């Protein structure tokens with residue numbers, strides 16, 4: 001049986017190739033979004049076009065080259081696996097076909113492509129599931145804007161429900177804790193578990209973004225589930241960009257400081273990311289490890305994202321089931 005319900009999985013997006021020009025095109029769209037960098041346009045656009053897009057793409061393309069796979073960007077290939085796995089699992093659990101499409105906030109496949117593909121499959125009711133566990137104006141806020149911008153060009157659009165966040169969902173916390181436990185079982189256990197979240201400018205939080213609050217709640221719940229005492233875990237924030245203060249403690253400074261405090265064996269996980277990407281595979285797994293070992297650390301274990309794991313997909317099924325109540 002086919003339902004008239006569909007799911008639009010949304011992630012950030014990624015360059016189409018690990019080349020300077022493809023990275024420039026991606027960064028131009030991404031960093032032009034006022035949800036991401038909210039400075040007045042007259043102030044930001046000359047910096048973006050005159051400095052950032054001239055110098056950053058070359059450096060960032062090299063970083064992408066270090067993680068690029070045969071199937072392309074990890075963010076893209078794993079997101080496609082999630083789409084297929086969710087579609088299969090939804091039809092098993094709900095007993096009817098629920099089409100799932102992927103749309104990226106920036107780049108391809110676009111949000112419009114996802115909406116049109118679902119509509120072509122007869123979906124009149126759409127659950128939009130941004131794969132950002134913690135809400136931020138810079139991510140989920142941007143998804144909402146992109147969706148509204150597409151709807152603004154359509155004479156009729158589908159009934160729509162948006163999952164705002166799932167930072168404290170039992171299935172999400174349970175899947176993170178199980179992934180850490182599995183890792184400990186296979187590789188042994190460090191002295192401390194670092195939970196490194198993507199950062200945002202501190203000002204966004206001061207002005208009302210609930211992102212930091214939700215990250216700290218995720219971290220506390222995972223620590224509780226793993227029965228960790230205070231000294232056995234900490235939350236920190238990575239991927240600082242620009243001169244402004246971002247959320248602290250910064251991951252890179254933490255990695256340098258820990259060995260001096262007698263912590264030489266750590267495990268590190270990034271619970272703000274649904275899939276492994278540049279920020280986990282390069283910044284955390286490669287660069288972070290170098291920083292920690294250079295600072296005197298002995299053992300640095302990177303724990304991958306939940307990706308297309310069965311418990312992660314089951315958690316998405318649960319989110320969809322909650323949203324479609326009243327629709328079936």
Ligand SMILES: C=CC1=C(C)c2cc3[nH]c(cc4nc(cc5[nH]c(cc1n2)c(C)c5CCC(=O)O)C(CCC(=O)O)=C4C)c(C)c3C=C
Pocket residue numbers: 012013014015027031036037056060073075132136138139198199200201211239241272273276277278279
């Ligand atoms: C400039 C400001 C940025 C904000 C605010 C920001 C928030 C934010 N981003 C993610 C998730 C991802 N970001 C990724 C890459 C990335 N992020 C920024 C900047 C901001 N992010 C840049 C400039 C880049 C590109 C790389 C670089 O130039 O350093 C990615 C990886 C994409 C990939 O292709 O693998 C993800 C995912 C979150 C969750 C978030 C706020 C909560």
Ligand SMILES: [Fe+2]
Pocket residue numbers: 198239
């Ligand atoms: Fe980012």
Ligand SMILES: [Fe+2]
Pocket residue numbers: 239278279283
């Ligand atoms: Fe980064």
